[in-house]
Amino acid sequence: MTETYQTIPTRERVIIGGLSHGKASFEYTMTELTELARADNLEVIDRVTQNLDRVDAATYFGSGKVNEIKELAQGLDVGTIIINDELSPSQLANLEKRTGLHFIDRTELILEIFADRAHTREAKAQVEIARLQYALPRIHPSANTLDQQRGGGGLMNRGAGETKSELNRRTIRKRISDLKQQLAAMTKTEQTKRERRRNSALPQVALVGYTNAGKSTTLNQLLEVFSGVAGSKKQVFEKNMLFATLDTSVREIQLPTNQRFLMSDTVGFVSDLPHNLIESFKTTLAEAAQADLLIQVVDYSDPNYREMMVTTAQTLQEIGISDIPMIYAFNKADLKGDTKFPELDGHDITYSAKDPDSIKLLAKLITSIIFADYKTVNLLLPFDRAKDVAELEASANVHQKDYTETGTQLNVTLSPQQLKEYAAFQVDPVQP
Template sequence: MEILVERAILVGVHEQQDEHFDYAMEELKNLADAIDVETVGVVTQSLERRHPSHYVGKGKVIEIRNVYDATDANLIIFNDELSPSQIRNLEQELECKIIDRTMLILDIFARRARTSESKMQVELAQLQYTLPRLIGLRASLSRQGGGTGGGFQNKGAGETKLELDRRKIEDQIAKLRRDLNHVKDQRETQRKQRKRSGIPVVSIVGYTNAGKSTLMNRLLEKMDTDHSKQVFEKDMLFATLDTSIRKIKLIDNKEFILTDTVGFVSKLPHNLVQAFRSTLEEARDADLLLHVVDVSNEDYQYMVEVTNDTLHEIGVENVAMVNVYNKADLANIMYPKVSGNTVWLSAREGNGLEELIALIKRHIFEQYVTCKLMIPYDRGEIVSHLNDKANVKNVAYEEEGTLMTVEMDVTERDKLSEYIISH
């Protein structure tokens, strides 16, 4: 069977106020690359604002068609989310398959989704996007069957779904919302259990492909030889969608839970943010955020803005944050280096992890205290517990029992108050 090779023309409107247009177009190409769509042409237009009926001006529509014919393209990708009427009008004028940035991102998410939860989240976002665009999308997608790369991987916005009437789509949206609410309740229960355990939670956030999974793996390697705990990492946009949760135990027996979240991107579809809300809320309940930034990218400040805006949208406020300026080796910046709550490092090389761990400890173990305890010899299980769960600094064997100098969490201290002789 012949495999359809996708060749795309990218189209963008440079609005007057947009300082990041060039980066957005470069990112659009990277998003296309992420699902093996080859870019064979780029058409841009500077306008005060996007054209309400065709996104671009009428003359530019003709130019797009000419470029499309000259390059043997079979797909046109627009850099912004198109309205239902824009899709319909462009479809009539261009007579070829068109998709917008939102459809492209949704398709990438559909391909990357691994767990049943992330698959449901993506399908919900696809259906919510599809519902008001049924007519235009039916024509465009039926042209060559499916979305990009030979068809949407998830049935959410594929051709078969478009043949269903609105009622069926609305019913499916309602069902997905119910199922996801059930998963959300389970997540809430798990988060409450983690809170009750008293173990601090550190959550990794940041722009897609900033190196979040690489950082998580280097920290795991440093603290744990169990390689089955490693997470998938690859130099590509949205390599992972599923939240990973790992417990990390430091040399001094202090523990924290490390979670990572889906990466952010500019113009991340609102439906997608809402669908992934319960996953992203891992960051909201964290004790500390590690904001990973690809400092080698000249637009990294913009990526920081996008990440902060997305965090604000999901209600992440008043959570302590450490800025992790990753890929310092590629940026020719001196590293490892620490300044306030910022660390410059290279996760790939593992250089700067000690400095990062020191920053993490400073934030999440503030409530640790050092105490002297006298544990009677008939309470050996307490000694074992402290050796396993606390940082034992000194041990002496006295007549009355085991004298221990221990650094531990205040909640642990309160439980053992009857044995404390000084602190």
């Protein structure tokens, strides 16, 4: 009998470092950097910080700190340093030349995580565009930035595989141009799908917020509580890690009242999300931009949750999402001691996505907003309007259907747009 052994990949050990810039949020961003490293299968074993208001133009850190990093890395037998800011090409080259170590900045780390998490053609194209735009100014004759892929663990063996002669600025610019054309075609297809959902007359709700705040769990629990086994089969991927998925998922939620709405689970945010990545993912986040209601899911158990809310607000503003009603959903209340839940405070809810009562209260809050302008009426549609009857049964909440001598009578809840469209077929006043 042959015995088999399962080997567990060894995580590369790294050191993180950063400048405080005099910011009160510095410790928060360093903690976040540690979590980002873990998400990329790296083990943070030490950290180096310096209290400088201004970045050294040549080496980021001051000269003495650079020497300290070199000695620390040698003593700990570490070859990779992750920096909490984006390094300029010259800073990167100077640091590596002076220390003999590999340096990865925050932007490159996030791009690497996104490269691992992208599964759809659209997400893969978006990430590759962002990575190429990041790499373009960092290519020089003596180095192959894309093929080097500094570090090991989560950063090993991810190079594009091109030779040095192929890795020139003209080749990369051509590749970026080709990818943008491909992405434009994919975006057109996705836009068609979004327009179809918009025309369905179902309200659209988008979950937004910091990565790993519980957006996917919230969507999955709504499906499970209100759709049972059928809903469980439609659940989206969830995992307790940063950027578990980059793909926007859209699911239909049907409540016991027969009210239905579409809910999308969008990519999560993080501090200092690379600008190129935000630009690339504007198409993915279009679900949020076209939503009737946003639900900002917040990890209420995290001591830095307020900073996370600021990050979300800044990112939404940067991608042009504004003037959409928002629910602030303070999740993971079960992990925050002495916190009463579920509880409403206006359009805020304190809840646990794993608690059925919380999910029901959240659904009640959602419906009170998105269906506020909906009204239930009686329509009498002539028999030659059978197509309209079928469309209403597919897109609206039909509570009752009866056949009369002159046509089909429906008791149906309609959106403001549908109320105008079918005003001529109303046969009695709006029902309470």
